Amino acid sequence: MPIQHYIFLSLALFAIGIMGVLMRRNAIIVFMCIELMLNAVNLLMVAFSKMNGNSDAQIFVFFIMVVAAAEVAVGLAIIVMMYRKVHSVDINILNRLKH
Numbered sequence: 001m002p003i004q005h006y007i008f009l010s011l012a013l014f015a016i017g018i019m020g021v022l023m024r025r026n027a028i029i030v031f032m033c034i035e036l037m038l039n040a041v042n043l044l045m046v047a048f049s050k051m052n053g054n055s056d057a058q059i060f061v062f063f064i065m066v067v068a069a070a071e072v073a074v075g076l077a078i079i080v081m082m083y084r085k086v087h088s089v090d091i092n093i094l095n096r097l098k099h
Contacts (some may be wrong), residue, residue, distance in 0.1 A: 006047035
């Protein structure tokens with residue numbers, strides 16, 4: 001498969017993630033869109049790694065996925081605590097948590 005297909009798919013996934021972050025106000029959906037953008041970058045790194053025949057980027061992607069798993073755990077814990085405090089996951093309500 002040509003590299004252009006991987007680039008187009010990665011660009012499409014990243015654009016969907018950007019649009020989701022900018023347009024949605026639900027914290028869980030914004031969080032999923034951030035993860036989608038991270039996976040789009042990982043896909044592109046693996047594609048370029050495969051094209052060049054170098055496996056260093058694939059190892060780097062593995063470590064990115066491990067950090068992303070920890071990020072998901074912390075992020076979901078923050079969202080759950082926010083929901084317990086204000087009974088909503090709307091990111092516009094986060095200004096109330098300052099006080």
